[in-house]
Amino acid sequence: MLFNSPLFVFGFLPVFLATFALAGRIAGARAALGVLLLASLVFYGWWKPLLLPLLAGSILGNYLLADAMRRSRRTRRWLIFGLGANLLLLFWFKYAGLLAASGAALLGLPAPALGILLPLGISFFTFQQVMYLVDTARGEVPACGFLDYACFVAFFAHLIAGPIVRPGEIIPQFARHRGRVRQEDLVAGIEIFLLGLGKKLVLADSLARFADPAFAAASAGHSLSLVEAWVALLAYGAQIYFDFAGYSDMAIGLARMIGIGFPLNFRSPYQARDISDFWRRWNITLSLFLRDYLYIPLGGNRRGEVRRNLNLMITMLLGGLWHGAAWSFMLWGGLHGLYLVIHHQWRRFGVRLPLLAAQGLTLLAVLLAWVPFRADSLAACRIVLRGLVGAGGVLLPRQLIAAIPALGAVARPVAVLPWLGAARTMSVVQGAALIALAWGIMLLARDIHTLGVRGRNAALIAGFAFTAQALIFAPFALPFIYFQF
Amino acid sequence: MRRLFLCAIASLALYFAAFALVLDRPLSLGLLRLEMREKLARGAALPSPKLVILAGSNGPYSHSCRVIGAMLALPCENGGIAVGIGLDDLFLRWLPLLHRGDVVYLPMEVQQYDVSPAANRMDVDGAMLFRHDRALLWRMKPGRILGAAFDNTMPDGLEALAEMAARTGGIGHLRARLAREEDAQGDEIGTSLATADRAFLAGLHRVEPSARAIRDGYGTVLIGRFVAAATARGVIVIGGLPTDFRDVRLSAADTGAIRAVYRLHGGRFLELAGRSRYPRADFYNSEDHLAQPCQYFHSMLVARGLAPLLHRRVVAPAAATLSLAATCPQETLPPAQHSVRTSRASRRAGPARPAG
Numbered sequence: 001m002l003f004n005s006p007l008f009v010f011g012f013l014p015v016f017l018a019t020f021a022l023a024g025r026i027a028g029a030r031a032a033l034g035v036l037l038l039a040s041l042v043f044y045g046w047w048k049p050l051l052l053p054l055l056a057g058s059i060l061g062n063y064l065l066a067d068a069m070r071r072s073r074r075t076r077r078w079l080i081f082g083l084g085a086n087l088l089l090l091f092w093f094k095y096a097g098l099l100a101a102s103g104a105a106l107l108g109l110p111a112p113a114l115g116i117l118l119p120l121g122i123s124f125f126t127f128q129q130v131m132y133l134v135d136t137a138r139g140e141v142p143a144c145g146f147l148d149y150a151c152f153v154a155f156f157a158h159l160i161a162g163p164i165v166r167p168g169e170i171i172p173q174f175a176r177h178r179g180r181v182r183q184e185d186l187v188a189g190i191e192i193f194l195l196g197l198g199k200k201l202v203l204a205d206s207l208a209r210f211a212d213p214a215f216a217a218a219s220a221g222h223s224l225s226l227v228e229a230w231v232a233l234l235a236y237g238a239q240i241y242f243d244f245a246g247y248s249d250m251a252i253g254l255a256r257m258i259g260i261g262f263p264l265n266f267r268s269p270y271q272a273r274d275i276s277d278f279w280r281r282w283n284i285t286l287s288l289f290l291r292d293y294l295y296i297p298l299g300g301n302r303r304g305e306v307r308r309n310l311n312l313m314i315t316m317l318l319g320g321l322w323h324g325a326a327w328s329f330m331l332w333g334g335l336h337g338l339y340l341v342i343h344h345q346w347r348r349f350g351v352r353l354p355l356l357a358a359q360g361l362t363l364l365a366v367l368l369a370w371v372p373f374r375a376d377s378l379a380a381c382r383i384v385l386r387g388l389v390g391a392g393g394v395l396l397p398r399q400l401i402a403a404i405p406a407l408g409a410v411a412r413p414v415a416v417l418p419w420l421g422a423a424r425t426m427s428v429v430q431g432a433a434l435i436a437l438a439w440g441i442m443l444l445a446r447d448i449h450t451l452g453v454r455g456r457n458a459a460l461i462a463g464f465a466f467t468a469q470a471l472i473f474a475p476f477a478l479p480f481i482y483f484q485f
Numbered sequence: 486m487r488r489l490f491l492c493a494i495a496s497l498a499l500y501f502a503a504f505a506l507v508l509d510r511p512l513s514l515g516l517l518r519l520e521m522r523e524k525l526a527r528g529a530a531l532p533s534p535k536l537v538i539l540a541g542s543n544g545p546y547s548h549s550c551r552v553i554g555a556m557l558a559l560p561c562e563n564g565g566i567a568v569g570i571g572l573d574d575l576f577l578r579w580l581p582l583l584h585r586g587d588v589v590y591l592p593m594e595v596q597q598y599d600v601s602p603a604a605n606r607m608d609v610d611g612a613m614l615f616r617h618d619r620a621l622l623w624r625m626k627p628g629r630i631l632g633a634a635f636d637n638t639m640p641d642g643l644e645a646l647a648e649m650a651a652r653t654g655g656i657g658h659l660r661a662r663l664a665r666e667e668d669a670q671g672d673e674i675g676t677s678l679a680t681a682d683r684a685f686l687a688g689l690h691r692v693e694p695s696a697r698a699i700r701d702g703y704g705t706v707l708i709g710r711f712v713a714a715a716t717a718r719g720v721i722v723i724g725g726l727p728t729d730f731r732d733v734r735l736s737a738a739d740t741g742a743i744r745a746v747y748r749l750h751g752g753r754f755l756e757l758a759g760r761s762r763y764p765r766a767d768f769y770n771s772e773d774h775l776a777q778p779c780q781y782f783h784s785m786l787v788a789r790g791l792a793p794l795l796h797r798r799v800v801a802p803a804a805a806t807l808s809l810a811a812t813c814p815q816e817t818l819p820p821a822q823h824s825v826r827t828s829r830a831s832r833r834a835g836p837a838r839p840a841g
Contacts, residue, residue, distance in 0.1 A: 037774050194489075206640045222688050411564045415770050418685045426513045426644060429651075433643035453488075460492035465500030466639045473607055473635045 001046040003250045004200050005477045012043065013254075017181060018141035020258060024179025032179030033147050036155065036258070043156035044120070051119045055154065058089065062129040063149050066136045070143060070369050079137040081132060090126045093118055098325035118481065121160040123322060127289060132167045134293055141167045148174040153254045157254035161247055161482040163265040163285040171262050181258055190259030191456060195448045196249025198463035201470035203438055204243035205478045210421050210431045211374070214387075217419040218380040225395040227411075228385025231431045236374050237367050238438035241270065243481045244283065249448065264449055270442045271364070273358045275339040278366060290319050309344070313337040323373070328381060330371040339365050397425040494572050505615055508645040508702035511652040512659070514613050519659050520566050525578055528562040534586035536561040540727065541594045542673075547728040547761075548592060548773035549784040552669035554630060556788035556800050560586065562670030568594055568773075569609035573625060576711040585719030588795060590787070592725035592745075592761070594773055595735070598743065599694040599702035606632025612641065630782045635688045676769040677705055678776045678812070683737070686765050689730070691772055696738035700745070709750045716751035723753045723794055726761040728783060729772050735760055766814040777811035781806050 001008050016039045024032035045052045062082065069078040093116055101111040132149070135141040144152075151174045158165060192318035214224055214232030224232070248265035255262045265284050279287045295315040301308040313334070320333015353361065371388075375381035386392055394413035421427030448459060509515070528537055536559040538544045544565020554561025564579060583589060612631035614622040622633055637645075651657060668674050699705060712722045724747035726740065744754045775783055785802055792799045804811075810836035 030550070183486070187489060190486075191489055202639045206638060209640075217688070221687065222684075254528070338799060399662075403651070415680070415682050415685075418817070424513070426510075426648070429647045430640050430644040433647050434640045457492050460489070461496045461499065464493045464496035466642075468497070469635045469638065471498075473603070473632060 001043055002477050002479055002483075003247065003254075004197060004471065004480075006471060009197075009471060010108065012039075013100065017186075017257060020179075021181040024181070029177050029179030030147065033174060033177065035150050037147065037150050038157040040151070040154040040159060044154070044159060047120050048117070051117075051382055054119055054122075055125065058086075059150050059153050060146075062086070062133065062153075064145055066133055066149075067143075069133070069136055075137050079133055082133040082209065086126050086130050086133070088332030092116070092124060093122055095321075095325045097437055098327075100319070102327075112179055124162050124164060125227060126162055128167075131164070131289065131293065137169050141171065142170045144175055155255070155260070157251045157260075158262065161244075161251075161480055162283075163248055163251060163262055164287065164289050165262055169262070177259065178419075185259045186257050189194075189253045189255070191253070191460070192256060192448070193250050193253030194464065194467065195456070195459055196246045196251075197471070198244030198459075198467040199242040199249060200480070201246075202463055202466040203441075204239050204246055205470065205474070206434055207235045207239035207242065208437060208478060210427075210434065211239050213421065213423075214419040215376070215380065215384065217373050218383040219376040220388075221379070221383070222419065223392040224383060224419060225392045225417060226387060226390040227394070228417050229384055229392065229394060231420055231428075231435065233367055233384070233388065234369065234435045234439065236430065237270075237370050238435065238442060240374075240481055241266070242369065242438065243441060247322065247480045247482060266447065267449075268442070268445075268447050271359065272362055273355060274362055275336070275343045275365060278362055279336075279340075284317070286322075290315050294318060300330040305344075309341045312340045312344070316340065328375060328378060331378070331381075332369050335365075335369040335372070397428060399425045400428060500637075501634060503642070504612070504635075505619075508637070508642055508649070509616055510612070510641070510648045512646045512648045512657040513644070514616075515648075515657075516650075516659050516663065517566060517570065518611070518613055518617065519663055520667070521570070521578070524564050524566070527584065527669070527671065528564055528579065529582045531560040531562060533584045534588065534732030535559060536584065536588045536590065537579065538563045538565060538590045538671075539567040539575060539590070540592050541597060541773065542566065542617075542771070543592055543594050543727040543773035545667065545671055545673040546676065546769065546771075547671045547780050547783055548590075548787060549780050550571050550782050551668060551672055552784035552802060552806050553590075553788040553791070554670065554721070555806075556785065557791060557795065557797050558800055560796075561670055565671075567609075567614070568597060569608050570709040571605055571608035571629070571713070572597060573605065573629060574598070574608070574610045574614065574621075576707065576714075577621065577624065580711065580714060580718075582734060583715055583718060583720045584719070588721045588723065588791075589715060589727060590723050590755075590791065591712075592727045592787075593704075593708060593743075594727045595693045595699070595729075595739070595743070598704045598708065598746065598804055599698040600704040600751050602628065605703055605707070607636060609636075655770075673780070674777060676774065676777045676780070678766075678769075678778060678814070681769045681776050685770065686768050689772055691733055693729075693733060693735050693739060696742040697734065699739060699742040707826075708746050711739045712747055712750035712752040721753070721795065722747065722751070723755055723791065725755045725787065725790075726757070727773055728761045728763060728768075728775050730765050730768070731759070731762040732765070733762070733772065735762070747820070753794050755787070755794060757790055763815050776813070778809050778811075779815055781808040782787070782813040782815060785810060 001013060003009075016035070019039070020032050020035045023035045041052060041056070044055055057388070065078060065082045065085075067280055069075050069082070072078055097114050097116055100114055104111050132141065132152075149172050152165070152167060152171045153159075211232050214228045215236070218224060244268040252262045252264070263285055267281040267284065269278055269281035272281050298314060299307055299310040299394045300311060314335045316337030317330055318333070320329045320331070320336070323329045323332070352358075371384050372381045375384055394411045395414045395417060396407055397416050398413040400413065401408045416423045416425060417428065421431050445456065448456065451459065504596075528535070536550070536557065538548050538550060538553075538561070540548075542565060545563045548563060548565075550561035550563040564575075566575075594674055606628055611629070615633040615636060622630055666673060666675060694702070712724075715722050724743065726735070726743065729735070740756065740760060744756070747754045761783065763775065763779060763783070767775055769776040785806070789799055
């Protein structure tokens with residue numbers, strides 16, 4: 001079930017809220033949390049009921065492990081066993097296919113069909129539980145009841161694509177929850193949810209229509225012209241932000257509706273002044289997870305310059321691989337690792353670029369790294385990069401050049417740009433206007449969480465009708481990009 | 486909660502007011518409106534019996550009224566515009582202009598049959614209807630009215646701003662552009678083989694909907710209703726297959742499903758030997774768009790196919806038509822030797838024979 005589907009918005013959500021509030025009023029907080037857990041299992045099972053036992057087994061197994069860890073003196077052994085079991089499960093479902101295909105390719109054999117179905121959200125619920133085990137071993141999480149723990153892992157608001165929440169922040173909220181839906185929480189939650197829904201449906205899904213055709217063409221081996229490649233890249237850079245930030249806002253809003261506070265996941269990341277700053281603003285909860293549960297345990301910056309750079313590369317490579325079982329994700333992670341290493345070396349010289357130049361350079365680096373992230377293969381990645389430097393030619397629709405003859409000096413006229421939007425002459429205009437608006441919002445506007453009432457009113461008035469239009473009348477709902485991870 | 490509610494109401498009010506009264510897309514939708522208006526005006530002015538070709542852009546690109554009309558000695562208007570124009574809209578505008586003895590040929594694109602009600606509600610003409618033709622819109626179903634009211638996306642709004650600015654700046658002479666692209670009978674012109682986009686055509690790949698999807702499609706319902714309504718008025722309705730690439734598979738079951746849409750509602754059906762499929766080299770810029778020499782070539786075959794269904798004699802095509810059609814790459818046989826298979830509503834239904 002998708003947050004951006006009419007079934008969820010008009011069916012699942014109101015039924016859940018009503019049942020939760022009713023259960024809380026009649027039978028108390030534990031009953032309300034029981035409703036929350038049941039609703040979350042229904043939400044998860046909607047896609048493939050067969051995978052429910054996997055989720056349930058993972059939750060129960062990890063809860064028992066943590067319990068055993070608390071009772072035992074051999075905490076470290078239990079932790080290693082728990083981490084091994086969780087990572088093995090993740091590895092089997094997510095990476096066995098990649099490893100088998102890569103091994104077969106090295107041996108010159110055809111890729112074996114393992115037929116492994118990737119369970120939705122496995123990366124997220126595995127990481128949540130790894131955090132819980134580690135924090136339990138560190139003594140940072142107090143013991144909790146099974147229902148609180150199960151709600152912490154399975155709560156539908158963050159089960160599929162995060163945000164990755166800290167056990168120490170969330171479990172106590174469930175433990176002290178009174179099973180009531182307060183009006184101010186409900187209103188604040190609905191508002192954040194609506195604004196997130198707008199980011200997804202109005203901006204991200206519109207931008208997808210300008211990103212997808214060119215990347216699909218590159219996957220099929222077609223050359224891209226300069227305009228097609230840049231429109232696709234700028235559209236994708238904006239799409240992935242609005243898609244994921246929209247999802248995160250919806251998750252935060254859903255949790256807020258029942259009085260649970262989730263952490264922020266985005267803070268205007270494209271306004272970052274350097275690449276370290278970018279990672280403090282982009283997918284904040286994953287960044288913090290990678291920092292606290294991988295980079296720092298590896299030694300962080302405590303063992304010298306060389307070791308820090310190595311730790312950065314390892315962290316970012318694994319962070320890339322976490323996104324998907326493909327070498328292109330490793331390349332994306334590796335590029336960001338390299339950017340971070342370069343950034344740290346640069347800082348040693350003490351030279352500071354002017355703010356705009358620093359922002360521009362950071363943005364360009366982040367955008368170029370999106371190419372391998374989005375492209376289906378390294379060959380497609382090469383085609384997009386060739387397009388970006390103009391190796392595929394500079395083409396524009398004939399009618400556009402006829403309307404603005406000066407364009408003829410730099411571009412060759414063609415009937416249409418086949419891989420730009422709907423391949424109409426006006427697709428260029430529509431794409432340019434949409435990209436200008438999207439990047440204007442990302443670079444100049446404040447994040448919705450820092451807006452005052454007036455700002456949020458303006459955002460709602462500007463976006464609500466378009467959101468309703470897309471939710472109710474669009475023939476289909478596009479899934480969130482991060483659902484595949 | 487009251488604040489959220491008021492914001493939502495204000496947003497909806499602004500949206501409706503903007504797209505009903507202010508925002509317009511004078512260049513893109515304006516061209517479609519002008520094209521529609523001119524075709525309807527010419528169609529209304531033709532004496533009966535007349536021939537009208539209705540489809541999406543397959544109509545004007547791949548069929549020539551100039552050729553077919555001349556060969557059948559019928560005044561002809563090529564009424565097709567684009568697939569995005571809702572079938573209910575198209576039929577509602579044309580039906581009052583059709584009289585007893587008139588002939589309508591429908592080489593509808595296959596994807597028009599399996600269009601869903603949701604897609605029909607959101608067809609691009611909804612924006613035109615809501616902005617300019619609300620009187621016609623009120624005659625449609627409530628779902629279509631609601632769909633038209635919510636037809637505009639945010640990118641549409643941005644495009645409207647850009648188009649209105651361009652129009653104010655004197656960019657885009659619609660009448661001149663339409664005159665360059667279409668002749669006085671609504672046929673697409675100037676689509677030469679030399680300017681065809683070969684690389685783009687080579688990359689196109691379309692999977693036609695299944696026979697079941699065709700049978701169950703909402704487009705099929707709309708077409709069936711039109712065939713029945715027009716036939717009841719004494720109009721001769723003949724279905725046909727759209728042009729497409731030869732390598733795009735269209736099974737006998739698919740053809741049978743399309744044929745049934747017409748025959749079950751009192752219409753007739755024309756199936757050309759090659760199921761209107763041609764090599765990619767014959768096309769201009771899309772699967773549905775033949776280049777002009779091949780448009781002529783195909784039209785000559787259609788005219789020969791329609792003649793027996795209409796009990797009309799075929800007039801030999803003009804020398805200019807023949808010479809242009811002869812430059813179509815498909816042309817390996819004289820058009821007279823291309824076989825044509827026809828079926829009529831009165832004949833007993835039977836399985837389709839592989840043609841050609």
